[in-house]
Amino acid sequence: xxxxSKHKYSERPFLSIITRVYKRPVGLSANKASIVxxxxxxxxxxxxxxxxxxxxxxxNRSFSHNEVKVLIEGEYVFLLDADDFIVNKNMVQELKQxxxxxxxxxxxxxxxxxxxxxxxxxxxxxxxxxxxPVIARIGGSCFVVKKDIYMKFIHHFALPRCGDxxxxxxxxxxxxxxxxxxxxxxxxxxxxRGKPE
Numbered sequence: 001x002x003x004x005s006k007h008k009y010s011e012r013p014f015l016s017i018i019t020r021v022y023k024r025p026v027g028l029s030a031n032k033a034s035i036v037x038x039x040x041x042x043x044x045x046x047x048x049x050x051x052x053x054x055x056x057x058x059x060n061r062s063f064s065h066n067e068v069k070v071l072i073e074g075e076y077v078f079l080l081d082a083d084d085f086i087v088n089k090n091m092v093q094e095l096k097q098x099x100x101x102x103x104x105x106x107x108x109x110x111x112x113x114x115x116x117x118x119x120x121x122x123x124x125x126x127x128x129x130x131x132x133p134v135i136a137r138i139g140g141s142c143f144v145v146k147k148d149i150y151m152k153f154i155h156h157f158a159l160p161r162c163g164d165x166x167x168x169x170x171x172x173x174x175x176x177x178x179x180x181x182x183x184x185x186x187x188x189x190x191x192x193r194g195k196p197e
Contacts, residue, residue, distance in 0.1 A: 001058075003049040004067040009035070014042040014099075015092055015144065016074030020059055020081050022050040027083035027189050034085035040092035046071045060163040064155040072151075075099065076107070076144040079164075080186065084141050087112075088185045095144060098179055105176035106168075108143045112187040130180050133168045140164030141186045149176055 017035065021028055035045060048062045062068065063079065076095065080086070088094070098107055108129075111122050118124045123138040140163075145153075149171055156170045157163040172178065 001050070001052055001054055002062055002065070002067075003047075003051070004065070004071065005047045005049065006044055006071050007047075008044045008073075009041040010043060012042070013044040013074045014040075014076065014096060015044075016072045016077045016147070017043055017045045017080050018048065018063065018068065018072075018077060019045055020048045020050065020062065022053065022059070022082065024082045027081075027085075030085045030189060031080065031082050034087070037089050038086065038092055039089050040096070042092055042096075044071075044073060057158070057160040060160070061158040063157050069151060072147055074147060076146055077150040078144045079140045081141070081188075084111075084186055084188045086185060087187045088183065091185045094181065094183065098181060102179050103177075104179040105146050105149050106143055106171060106178045107181055108178060109181045109186075110184040111139055111142045112184065113139050114188055129182075132172050133165060135162055135165045135169075138165060138168060139188070140167070141188070143168060145171060145176075149174075 019031060035043060046068060048068060050059065095107060098104065108123065112120050113122050114120050118137065123129050123142050127134045128137040153167060153171045157167040159166050
């Protein structure tokens with residue numbers, strides 16, 4: 001049902017980008033173009049392709065499949081669905097600098113989620129920024145985590161709703177070291193809620 005593949009832009013990627021793909025060719029094209037435009041391409045992109053429509057629960061479970069885990073080579077892992085894209089070409093450079101200076105387990109940053117709530121800006125300021133994650137106030141593409149953190153906690157994403165919150169909430173509550181980088185890195189082209197284009 002699901003197909004797993006990878007494209008490496010670097011032999012020794014710093015960042016592993018995991019992208020779920022389901023019948024969104026326009027979104028996927030923008031997603032790939034945003035990665036090509038990065039000034040530092042020490043990345044790899046892992047694709048979880050759904051050709052039949054397995055549903056949101058199975059899609060959320062797919063992040064923790066062994067077929068995905070064995071493909072991850074990066075120092076950090078970033079979840080970026082096919083309808084999301086990177087808007088800051090210097091993202092990898094900035095993440096590398098934070099890693100070199102601070103070496104956090106989690107790096108939080110800003111994302112635009114076009115859902116007509118909270119000014120479309122996440123994580124939200126009053127409830128969440130610099131604090132613990134709050135449900136519906138943070139998205140799955142608002143942070144990167146170290147590879148070992150991903151391996152340990154990604155199974156918490158496997159819920160029919162709000163899997164992104166359940167995952168990052170468990171990571172945060174584990175005592176993982178966090179760095180809050182107040183810079184916009186990503187955007188969602190359209191909130192699809194699992195529907196094709």
